Structures are given as C-alpha cells and as structure tokens.
Amino acid sequence: MTALKALSKTALTVLYPRQKCTLVLRGNQIRNLMSRQLVYNEFGDPLQVVKYRECEVPALGKQEVLVRMLAAPVNPADINTIQGKYPVKVNLPSIPGNEGVGFVEQVGSEVQDLQRGNKVILATSLQGTWRNLAVFPRTSLTVVPDALGNVEAATLTVNPCTAFRMLSDFVCLKKDDVVIQNGGNSACGQNVIQICKAWGIKTVNVVRDRPEISELKKYLTNLGATYVFTEEEMRSAQIFKGEVKKPMLGLNCVGGKSGAQLLRYMNHSSTMVTYGGMSREPVIVPTSAFIFKNISCHGFWMTEWNKHAPAEAKEQMKDSLIKLMLTKQLKAPTHKLVKLKDFEEALKNALAPQGFAGCKYILDFTD
Ligand SMILES: NC(=O)c1ccc[n+]([C@@H]2O[C@H](COP(=O)([O-])OP(=O)(O)OC[C@H]3O[C@@H](n4cnc5c(N)ncnc54)[C@H](OP(=O)(O)O)[C@@H]3O)[C@@H](O)[C@H]2O)c1
Incomplete structure (x- = not known):
C-alpha cells in the first residue's frame, strides 16, 4: 500500500478499475483520502455506542459521487435510529445522519449531470451524513443553489418538507384560516410558522413554559407566529370567542395530554395530524372529539x-421551499453548530429526555 501511494495517478487508474478517491500532492504524488466520521456498531445509548473514527474513502463507482460535507443536523429520528427504536432497518456498523449538505469533489465516470463544486443535499435517507467526506450514489443527491445557506440546505429535506406536506395534503387551507400546533418551537414547528406566514395563514402555537418564555415568544412572533401560548395559558385563552376562526388543522408534535388539548380548540370536522411523539405518551383522543366534533385524526411520515x-x-x-429560503421568508431553525470532535455535546443535548434543548444541533465539517 505504501508503494502504491507513491505511484502516479495514471498508474493507479490502471490498477483500479473503480476510480480511486485520492488526493494529488505536489509532484503528482498521491495519498488516499481519509474520512473523519461517526459510526456505531450496536444499537443503544448514542453517548455509549457512537464512536469517532477515521477511515479511507472507498473507491468511487461509475454512478457515484465524492462529496465534501459542510454540515449535517442531529435530528430526533437519528437518535431513535441509533437507539434501535426507529422503524427503519439499518445494517451495522452504520454511519448516522439522514440529511446534510456538501460540495461535489469528484464524480464517477458515468455521472454526466454533476460537476466538481456543485452544492448538493441528500435526497434519500440513511446515507450516513455524519462524516466530512463521503461517497454517495448519484441518485441520492440533489443540486441546490450556491446562495442557499449551509444550515438551510443541511436541514431542508426533513422538517421544512414535513411542514410543507402537512400544510398541503390534509386540509385545503385558505388565507386567514388558522392552524394550531404544539411543539411550536420545534424545528418543524418553526417551519410551520414561517410557511403559514408566507401563505397568509394564522398560527396558534403552544409551547411548554420555561424561565426564558418571553424570549421564546418574541422569537416565534418575529418568525411570524400569530399567537404563542404556554400550555397553561392556552387553557384560559379567549381568542376563539370571535378573535380568530377555530383551527381546521391541528399539528401534533408531542402526543399525550398536549395533543388532547389541541382537540379542545379545533373546529367541527377539522383534522389533527400527528407527526411526532416527543412526550413519549400515546395520542389521546376523547370520544367526544370523534362523535360531537367529527374530528379526523391522521398520522404523517x-x-x-x-x-x-x-x-x-x-x-x-423543493423549489417552493428553496424560493422561500432565498427570499428570507423561511429561515433555518434556531441552531448551534458544533465541530465533529465535539459530537458528544450535540448528542447529549439532542437526547435531553426532558426536552428544553433550545436549539437544533448541527455538525459542522468546515475547517
Ligand atoms: N413524521 C415525520 O415525518 C417527521 C418529520 C420531522 C420530524 N418529526 C418528528 O417531529 C418531532 C420534532 O422534530 P424536530 O426535528 O422539530 O425536533 P426539535 O427541533 O428537536 O424539537 C423538539 C420539540 O419537542 C419538544 N419536546 C422535547 N421533549 C419533550 C417532552 N418530553 N415533552 C414535550 N415536548 C417535548 C421540544 O420542546 P421544549 O423546548 O419544550 O423541550 C421541541 O418543541 C420529533 O418527534 C421528530 O421525530 C417527524
């Protein structure tokens, strides 16, 4: 192997029918590329099972692309996948991470429509984005505009898309209609607020109380929230007595009592969509919600x-969301960038069993 590293690039291409991922050094010498990455060999507590490693980037297949990653978020689904509690099968060892953004470094011999320098995001899940250099199938990548912010791009495919679909596919919402949601400060909730604002839809956002509640309310209101209430305040809120219409759509991020509370304020024949279970409690639907209010309950994945x-x-x-992002109508969620070496901080906060993480943790691979 040492001898190989000293060979010229041409010589290597002959030796390897698959394209070798190499770094060309001065004097035409080459060195194999190393990827810095996180990996787990067994399911369990992410803080115990996720390890840092460096390993050689594999040879590039004809339909594959070498990507230098810029950023990748730590989402609840990533944590649940590592715990072995998410309903998708992964083979071990596995590199975590479902979404992220990077630049194309090198393309396989049959990839015609991408070139070095293209900014790309992962369009399919389970590709393992928590690494600085990765070989992905061409079919897993989508080009995004260079002007799109790294954090917006890295977090585009999960939460903005979920918010967009839930607001589009269940109820035909018109201007001035009202959507109610819990977890209003979640990354997904922040997307709901901003998309609704752009579409002229009002939002009633329920969050949990906390010491810095006024800052949170101010932040969400600046994003475009029409109302922000703590769970306690919501119980005595009078807004549905003439101030705004009753919501035709409820979005349930939390489950348990919090989800049941949404149903109390929703309109007759409205729809509640459950997409998260942050309280780890089952969804509770009072019988009266079905019989007397004809409310429909759905899930979305x-x-x-x-x-x-x-x-x-x-x-x-994708185009609609990118347009909203480029026109600053859709901002990335509150976040903290952490370097790969500090991944434990990201895992610890994303895991916080009682919540109150306060922001989305994003792995930052830039030097
Ligand atoms: N179905 C889908 O396709 C889909 C897509 C995207 C996301 N999701 C799900 O949506 C949820 C939110 O995802 P995200 O990325 O937006 O997460 P996130 O930014 O990390 O936000 C988490 C939210 O959950 C709340 N929370 C945390 N622990 C809680 C607890 N014990 N009880 C009540 N609320 C709690 C947090 O509120 P505090 O600030 O009060 O802690 C915060 O609002 C997750 O369950 C995720 O898996 C589902």
Missing part, C-alpha cells in the same frame, strides 16, 4: 411520502 411521491411533486416542493 415524510419517509413514507418520499417512497411513493412522484418526482414532479418532490421537485415542486
């Missing part, structure tokens, strides 16, 4: 939608 949706629908959603 972005992964499932992606499996069946036509390419044009995906393209249209």
Whole structure:
C-alpha cells in the first residue's frame, strides 16, 4: 500500500478499475483520502455506542459521487435510529445522519449531470451524513443553489418538507384560516410558522413554559407566529370567542395530554395530524372529539411520502421551499453548530429526555 501511494495517478487508474478517491500532492504524488466520521456498531445509548473514527474513502463507482460535507443536523429520528427504536432497518456498523449538505469533489465516470463544486443535499435517507467526506450514489443527491445557506440546505429535506406536506395534503387551507400546533418551537414547528406566514395563514402555537418564555415568544412572533401560548395559558385563552376562526388543522408534535388539548380548540370536522411523539405518551383522543366534533385524526411520515411521491411533486416542493429560503421568508431553525470532535455535546443535548434543548444541533465539517 505504501508503494502504491507513491505511484502516479495514471498508474493507479490502471490498477483500479473503480476510480480511486485520492488526493494529488505536489509532484503528482498521491495519498488516499481519509474520512473523519461517526459510526456505531450496536444499537443503544448514542453517548455509549457512537464512536469517532477515521477511515479511507472507498473507491468511487461509475454512478457515484465524492462529496465534501459542510454540515449535517442531529435530528430526533437519528437518535431513535441509533437507539434501535426507529422503524427503519439499518445494517451495522452504520454511519448516522439522514440529511446534510456538501460540495461535489469528484464524480464517477458515468455521472454526466454533476460537476466538481456543485452544492448538493441528500435526497434519500440513511446515507450516513455524519462524516466530512463521503461517497454517495448519484441518485441520492440533489443540486441546490450556491446562495442557499449551509444550515438551510443541511436541514431542508426533513422538517421544512414535513411542514410543507402537512400544510398541503390534509386540509385545503385558505388565507386567514388558522392552524394550531404544539411543539411550536420545534424545528418543524418553526417551519410551520414561517410557511403559514408566507401563505397568509394564522398560527396558534403552544409551547411548554420555561424561565426564558418571553424570549421564546418574541422569537416565534418575529418568525411570524400569530399567537404563542404556554400550555397553561392556552387553557384560559379567549381568542376563539370571535378573535380568530377555530383551527381546521391541528399539528401534533408531542402526543399525550398536549395533543388532547389541541382537540379542545379545533373546529367541527377539522383534522389533527400527528407527526411526532416527543412526550413519549400515546395520542389521546376523547370520544367526544370523534362523535360531537367529527374530528379526523391522521398520522404523517415524510419517509413514507418520499417512497411513493412522484418526482414532479418532490421537485415542486423543493423549489417552493428553496424560493422561500432565498427570499428570507423561511429561515433555518434556531441552531448551534458544533465541530465533529465535539459530537458528544450535540448528542447529549439532542437526547435531553426532558426536552428544553433550545436549539437544533448541527455538525459542522468546515475547517
Ligand atoms: N413524521 C415525520 O415525518 C417527521 C418529520 C420531522 C420530524 N418529526 C418528528 O417531529 C418531532 C420534532 O422534530 P424536530 O426535528 O422539530 O425536533 P426539535 O427541533 O428537536 O424539537 C423538539 C420539540 O419537542 C419538544 N419536546 C422535547 N421533549 C419533550 C417532552 N418530553 N415533552 C414535550 N415536548 C417535548 C421540544 O420542546 P421544549 O423546548 O419544550 O423541550 C421541541 O418543541 C420529533 O418527534 C421528530 O421525530 C417527524
């Protein structure tokens, strides 16, 4: 291997039918590329099972692309996947991370429509984005504009898309209609607020009380929230007595009593969509909500939608979201960037069993 490293690039290409991922040094000498990455060999507590490693970037297949990652978020679903509690199968050892953004470094010999320097995001899940250098199938990548912010791009495919679909696919919302949601400060909730604002829809946002509640309310209001209430304040809120219409759509991020509370304020024949279970409590639906209010309850899972949706629908959603982002109508969620070496901080906060993490943790691979 040492001898190989000293060979010229041409010589190596002859030796390897697959394209070798190499770094060309001065004097035409080459060195194999190393990827800095996180990996787990068993399911369990992320703080115990996720390890840092450096390993050689594999050879590039004809339809593959070498990507230098810029950023990748730590989402609740990533944590649940590492714990072995998420309903998707991964083979071990596995590199975590479902979404992220990077620059194309090198393309396989049959990749015609991408070139070095393109900014790309992962369009399919389970590709393992928590690494600075990665070889991905061409089909897993989508080009995004260079002007799109790294954090917006890195977090585009999960929460903005989930918010967009839930606001589009269940109820035909018109200007001045009202959407109520819990977890209003979640990354997904922040996207709901901003998309609604852009579409002229009002939002009633329920959050948990905390010492810095006034800062949180101010932040969400600046994003475009029409109302922000703590769970306690919501119980005595009078806004549905004439100030605003009753919501036709409720978005349930939390479950348990919090989800049941949303139903109390929702309109007759409205729809509640459950997409998260942050309280780890089952969804509670009082019998009266079904019988006397004819409320429909649905679930939504972005992964499932992606499996069946036509390419044009995906393209249209992506374009709409990017347009909102580029015009600053859709900002990235509150976040903290952490370097790969500090990944434990990101895991610890993303894991916080009682919540109150306060922001989305994003792995930052830039030097
Ligand atoms: N179905 C789908 O396709 C889909 C797509 C995207 C996300 N999701 C789900 O949506 C949820 C939010 O995801 P995200 O990325 O937006 O998460 P996030 O930014 O980390 O936000 C988490 C939210 O959950 C709340 N929370 C945390 N622990 C809680 C607890 N014990 N009881 C009540 N609330 C709690 C937090 O509120 P505090 O600030 O009060 O802690 C915060 O609002 C997750 O369950 C995720 O898996 C589902």
